[in-house]
Ligand SMILES: NC(=O)c1ccc[n+]([C@@H]2O[C@H](COP(=O)([O-])OP(=O)(O)OC[C@H]3O[C@@H](n4cnc5c(N)ncnc54)[C@H](O)[C@@H]3O)[C@@H](O)[C@H]2O)c1
Ligand SMILES: [Zn+2]
């Protein structure tokens with residue numbers, strides 16, 4: 001079969017690889033009909049590179065049809081399914097409380113990580129990913145979400161990751177209708193986090209440096225701002241000078257640093273509390289610029305508010321402004337989304353003919369699998385108005 005493989009930093013290719021096969025009675029093999037590229041794939045492209053091996057099949061947002069079903073998989077050939085990005089058992093201590101990303105049965109213990117993820121490096125179990133013609137799905141007795149035949153793929157596809165991630169980001173912000181929230185980043189996750197927050201009755205402010213991304217959010221009633229040094233003040237003024245009740249960080253560790261931004265000034269102010277010998281290397285070397293959005297969030301959120309991180313952060317020594325976190329009495333929540341926990345909330349919304357979350361206005365590019373290398377580059381560089389790419393393995397090159 002054909003599959004998208006990681007070849008090195010900023011390099012993927014489309015190769016012929018062996019077809020997957022059933023290895024356990026609860027496995028299933030699906031023929032992939034749609035498979036999306038995610039902001040998380042860009043971390044593999046860059047900072048998570050050291051945990052990848054050339055030839056690893058990437059991708060974790062697939063859906064398709066079952067072509068082979070293991071005896072205890074609860075599936076049948078022909079079933080149409082969406083595959084959650086994490087692999088969980090469904091009945092351990094953690095799965096029972098909706099923490100499928102921490103599944104005790106499947107945890108990647110050698111790496112000290114939670115549940116394995118499709119196509120997401122050695123840290124998460126080196127499981128072959130879903131940007132391929134076929135995919136082996138372990139624990140298919142629990143993971144796959146069976147869906148109907150009437151609606152097009154794009155209505156269901158984002159149940160694999162983007163929608164539950166955005167839903168969890170809003171849930172973890174712990175707000176009530178009438179509250180305010182600022183969403184940092186209007187990539188795929190931020191788009192839906194903003195729409196879901198609005199759908200739940202919150203006032204939503206959102207920040208992104210990319211114009212088409214702001215335009216898309218504005219079409220869905222979101223108040224949008226460029227990432228400039230006046231933005232934090234503008235949002236503060238709009239919230240009685242206090243800042244929003246919650247901030248959702250949908251940027252993560254690829255944030256664009258700008259030495260003139262409000263973030264940089266806040267970071268400099270924070271670092272000055274460190275002894276000189278420590279402060280300078282922290283700014284210069286420890287990659288504070290990668291934490292741009294996180295610092296903006298800490299600065300912007302009102303005292304006593306919630307900071308909900310859905311953007312992925314890594315690294316062991318990221319400097320955190322503990323003084324500000326403590327003094328402002330913030331609650332910080334975070335983590336990979338527990339997909340199955342939120343599916344019952346989301347399924348009626350994506351199937352609703354009125355399309356309350358605007359799923360029909362989201363995908364900007366549908367391309368054959370063969371065009372993955374160019375698609376990755378376009379998504380990373382945000383050219384051609386690219387916001388979300390869906391690869392279609394059955395589309396001819
Ligand atoms: N928690 C989870 O389960 C989960 C699941 C999927 C994705 N993610 C993470 O969510 C994040 C976003 O993913 P995505 O698919 O939307 O990717 P993306 O890279 O397209 O989105 C990031 C957006 O942030 C904007 N941005 C960059 N720096 C900024 C700044 N300083 N202030 C405001 N905006 C800024 C970019 O212009 C871009 O639009 C990534 O870190 C990804 O790994 C987490
Ligand atoms: Zn994803």
Ligand SMILES: [Zn+2]
Nearest residue numbers: 089092095103
């Ligand atoms: Zn489990």
